[in-house]
Amino acid sequence: MVSETDGGRTVRVGLIGAGMAGQAHAFGYRNASMGDALRGVTVELAHVVDAVAPLAQDVAERYGFRRWGTSVDELLADPSIDAVSVALPNNQHLDVLARVLASGKHVLTEKPLGLDGDQAARLAELAAAPERAGAVDAVGFSYRRLPGLAALRTAVADGVIGAIRHFETTYYCHHAADAADPFTWRFDRAASGGGALIDLGLHAIDAVEFAVGPIAEVAAARFATVIPERMDRDGTPHPVTNDDMAALLLVAGDGALGTLQASRVAHSTPNSLSIRVFGERGMASFSTEDLNALWLHEAGGDARFDGPRRIITGPLHGAYADVSSFRSRGVGTGYGEAFIAQVQAFLGCILTGTPSETPFAAAARTMRVLDAAGEAAATGAAARIPGESAA
Template sequence: MARRPLRVAMIGHGFMGAAHSQAWRTAPRFFDLDAEPEMTVVVGRDPDRTEAAREQYGWQTASTDWRAVVADPDIDVVDVVSPGSSHVEVAVAALRAGKHVLCEKPLANTVAEAEAMVAAAAEARQHGVRAMVGFSYRRVPAIAFARQLVQDGRIGTIRQVRALYLQDWLTDEEGPMTWRLDKSLAGSGSLGDIGAHAIDMAEFVTGAQLASVSGTLETFVHERPLLGEGVGLSGTASSERGQVTVDDAAFFLGRLTGGAADGAIGTFEATRYATGRKNGLTLEVSGSTGAIQFDLESMNELRLYESSAPAGEQGFRRILVTEPEHPYMAAWWPTGHLIGYEHTFSHQVKDFVDAITAGTDPSPSFEDGLHVQRVLDAVERSAADGSSWTPTTTGSEPA
């Protein structure tokens, strides 16, 4: 049977644009969706680059006017993958125009911007319009399975959480400036770019939320060469230098509340200066009767420790998360055949479209994105004033 079309506009076309394009193209081929996503228009600032992205990624048309696209009555969904500084304006305008919105993480650059987006999403929800923030690592089957194990009580009461996101792409001090190093565009550095993922993943698996934090931020390289006009990231930098205005590394402790992790403590690290680490996102959750360990660089695996095993058999055991019983996996390949990073975005599209067609609220919501924004803000405030513990909700007491 023919499915009703769901016409999508994507605002932005960089790294995340490539990943989201792959997802919009692939999800309806592997999942039984009640609507057919159509890759209608991609939007960018530069007409030549936007047209090149349209042709490469398979969009029907290209535009440099996001306002006109958002106002177009033929558009059903707006997918925001542009830098964080644009999120609030684009998302709020799209929601007010009655478009469903998928917005990349972190939700915004500030708590105030995120609050405005939540207010717009709440108003739009009254008219059947849905909004979701793109924490794609929730859709790694091993992470979704880890959440199930926690909910089933397999590791008991959670006492400690360790979440690290380690990359090294900024270790070259002469590497050029990018928008991710400009606070006015990115909001923050490693903290918001990759630390947000570690925060959301830890909270998603445990079912708890960070109530207070104590953090340290560090910037190692304060100036970088600017790119010459028309020069790509792999090109030659100019002699002029720009100021790095974000953190290079973030470290913080956290106290969690709620669920099986009520009263637990967590340690978090996010850095783009961990030499030798390319995309090292790891999570370890220690409970009263067991533990779970995950490493994104072995993303089809989960390691589970259960203290109920006989003394001579105790230790972490490797679970290959490729069975059809595992989250999302029934749609893909036979048992033992691995999936990759790009599949998490297909799962994201699947869940978002399912929510739209079912008339239910998708997860993670803009409210979830606001909570993460408040955690990021609390870490920054803690690092700035040297306070031992800073609450993640203004006016509340530390947990």
């Protein structure tokens, strides 16, 4: 499943979808071999496909893909391509990912895994087919590749703040705050599966599951669409058929209660994910607004100096040393580096024959949290995630 050239140390990569997220994947592949575990590995950007030909060509030229085109089938028919990244509008995921899985190639896809829990379950089933034995399937939950969030998870896992009592998480964006912001596939339920919750809130859901533990129950949920109609770039009006914002009450881990808010209409916050976790012995907090820091409070010290500390991330924290061009603390990394780390993890699985830590099966379970939020909002009653028991 890896090119035999260089004794299997060359990985040839295809990219399907050359928009915003696809270009972040291309950036990740271009820089992946700076990681220690990938020393000597050649990552060849072989073929990029987008429905918009000039965009595919532009991305090929800027990132160094050898070939570009508009046909997914041509890319998948090329036996020299080992691994494929998929970064398409959400309603394309089921069809295109099913074809990528059938090709036998390793696959890294953008979140969400399809439009809903059922589509995700179908894709997880296809990924687990016996013919795919040895092929990696992974979903890119990119925020867990930020050193500050990785450090928060470690603090929780190591018991630094004790058993978790409660948490809060938010993902706010302003990209749709202005009614004049144009209509795109993101505002159409049929194309997106949902609005702020599936697009942004899913990252916050993953941050909770990464740091605290699996979400077992959506105790309550409300969605709101505050701008009901938008014009597309040609001036044609369209109804907005999904949520501009969502508010959820969650139960996670060993019964910790938490809240989640996701909004794409939040003035003053261009792009901001935060999580704050309160334990029996302290508090840990991370926000992309202070991207290279973890805030940590360990209770019980000298009362005169009681309070949280700001810990600057560095090579001792996950997803830092292998992506930072300066391997020293305080220099920091950005969101682009998270995509390098994500690709490094994917390529590492391919080269070592190990499964991803974010396989389709796990992402399919996480998609059930979105289903549960929809159910809780519709019924006004708590909705359990299948297979999870709330403590």
